[in-house]
Amino acid sequence: MSRNANFIDKLREARLRPTKQRVKICELLFNREKTFHFTINDLVKKISEDLNEKISLATVYNTVHAFVKKGYLKEIAINSDKSYFDTNTSTHHHFYDEDTHELIDCEQNNIDSINIKNNITGKKINSVEVLIKVASDNQNHN
Amino acid sequence: MSRNANFIDKLREARLRPTKQRVKICELLFNREKTFHFTINDLVKKISEDLNEKISLATVYNTVHAFVKKGYLKEIAINSDKSYFDTNTSTHHHFYDEDTHELIDCEQNNIDSINIKNNITGKKINSVEVLIKVASDNQNHN
DNA sequence: ATTATACATTATAATTATTCTAAACTATTG
DNA sequence: CAATAGTTTAGAATAATTATAATGTATAAT
Numbered sequence: 041m042s043r044n045a046n047f048i049d050k051l052r053e054a055r056l057r058p059t060k061q062r063v064k065i066c067e068l069l070f071n072r073e074k075t076f077h078f079t080i081n082d083l084v085k086k087i088s089e090d091l092n093e094k095i096s097l098a099t100v101y102n103t104v105h106a107f108v109k110k111g112y113l114k115e116i117a118i119n120s121d122k123s124y125f126d127t128n129t130s131t132h133h134h135f136y137d138e139d140t141h142e143l144i145d146c147e148q149n150n151i152d153s154i155n156i157k158n159n160i161t162g163k164k165i166n167s168v169e170v171l172i173k174v175a176s177d178n179q180n181h182n
Numbered sequence: 183m184s185r186n187a188n189f190i191d192k193l194r195e196a197r198l199r200p201t202k203q204r205v206k207i208c209e210l211l212f213n214r215e216k217t218f219h220f221t222i223n224d225l226v227k228k229i230s231e232d233l234n235e236k237i238s239l240a241t242v243y244n245t246v247h248a249f250v251k252k253g254y255l256k257e258i259a260i261n262s263d264k265s266y267f268d269t270n271t272s273t274h275h276h277f278y279d280e281d282t283h284e285l286i287d288c289e290q291n292n293i294d295s296i297n298i299k300n301n302i303t304g305k306k307i308n309s310v311e312v313l314i315k316v317a318s319d320n321q322n323h324n
Numbered sequence: 325a326t327t328a329t330a331c332a333t334t335a336t337a338a339t340t341a342t343t344c345t346a347a348a349c350t351a352t353t354g
Numbered sequence: 355c356a357a358t359a360g361t362t363t364a365g366a367a368t369a370a371t372t373a374t375a376a377t378g379t380a381t382a383a384t
Contacts, residue, residue: 057351059361080341096363101342117313119259121371122341135302150299156314157292160277163316170312171259172298174305199380201332222370238334243371245332263342264370 054110061095065103069113075128077116077143080104083125116143118171133170146172196252203237207245211255217270219258219285222246225267260285260313275312288314 047066048058056062068086069076078086080100087095095103104125107113116124118136124143133146154168189208190200198204210228211218220228222242229237237245246267249255256268260278266285275288296310 057360059351061362098343098364099362102361115262117259117262119257119265120262121265123262135305137302137305138308144302146298152297154296154312155294156288159314160279160286160316162319163277163279164319166280166315166317168312168314170296170310172301172310173308174302175308177304177306199331201379203333240335240372241333 050112054112056106056110061099062103062106064091064093064095065100065107067091069107069127072127075126075145077124077126077145079122079124081122118143131167131169133172135172135174138173138175146170192254196254198248198252203241204245204248206233206235206237207242207249209233211249211269214269217268217287219266219268221264221266223264258285259311273309273311275314277314277316280315280317288312 044063044067047063047070050066050070051058051062064087065083068083068090080097083104084095084097084100087093087100104113108115108125111129114126114129116126116134118124118134120141126143126145128145132148133151135144135146136142137144151170154170156165156168159165186205186209189205189212192208192212193200193204206229207225210225210232222239225246226237226239226242229235229242246255250257250267253271256271258266258268258276260266260276268285268287270287272290274290275293277286277288278284279286293312296312298307298310301307
């Protein structure tokens with residue numbers, strides 16, 4: 041119960057009503073050590089498997105988007121037909137496994153700091169992120 | 183006609199039959215000085231406006247994908263709701279203007295070469311691309 | 325040239341991801 | 355504990371993309 045209380049506070053701080061669906065999703069997403077990368081579909085599956093509950097698809101979309109807006113989740117752009125989300129909201133890089141369609145964090149210190157020599161005039165840089173696409177070594181790419 | 187002949191050769195080299203639809207799309211995409219960033223929808227619109235012709239949507243998808251496969255176009259990851267394509271197929275990076283939602287090429291020599299210290303074991307790196315998100319200096323980000 | 329064949333194009337249907345809608349529900353406030 | 359403002363829900367709607375199957379066309383073999 042104390043863990044849930046934390047999530048309730050977390051939601052309240054972001055002026056999100058701690059509904060039971062939101063708290064459940066928080067439990068799934070934030071009660072973990074390692075970063076979690078997921079699509080909406082992954083999350084829906086996880087809800088029905090791990091929690092043995094049903095949260096409507098529309099609610100999952102709404103909740104995830106609300107969390108992105110409040111900075112609890114980060115959306116990641118991959119060349120794909122789906123949106124990926126990340127529980128690691130810090131600026132960091134990614135490996136994308138083209139075989140398994142899996143996203144893996146690439147810690148910032150795994151790449152030397154990136155220096156952009158010429159920026160667009162009049163604009164400030166908000167983020168610099170690297171996407172490294174990898175595939176099995178013996179893959180046949182024609 | 184000599185320009186079209188070039189495209190016919192270009193297509194033949196890639197073992198793509200130079201059908202009239204493919205040649206038309208080549209004309210639109212590759213008869214230009216500057217890099218062209220587009221979505222399928224942009225291209226379909228351009229075909230009907232610029233050429234006053236109709237190429238079926240399925241053909242536009244097939245053709246663009248064939249061009250990506252043969253290295254005439256490059257797919258870029260920005261938004262996950264649509265696929266963006268780029269006539270600049272060289273390894274290069276992108277600025278994404280968060281105010282205007284515009285994509286701007288960032289040439290490779292604008293960033294020092296990126297060294298990934300530890301790669302995923304058993305995988306080979308297919309591409310390394312940087313996305314630099316920029317916004318107006320006096321923008322209000324909440 | 326003509327024909328046969330393999331590949332392309334097309335309209336349309338199907339699929340997939342996501343958003344919208346409007347009614348029922350629930351957390352908060354008074 | 356009622357009022358109300360925000361939330362959830364199922365299902366419909368929309369948007370992007372892919373599949374299908376019939377028709378058309380470029381190429382290679384006659």
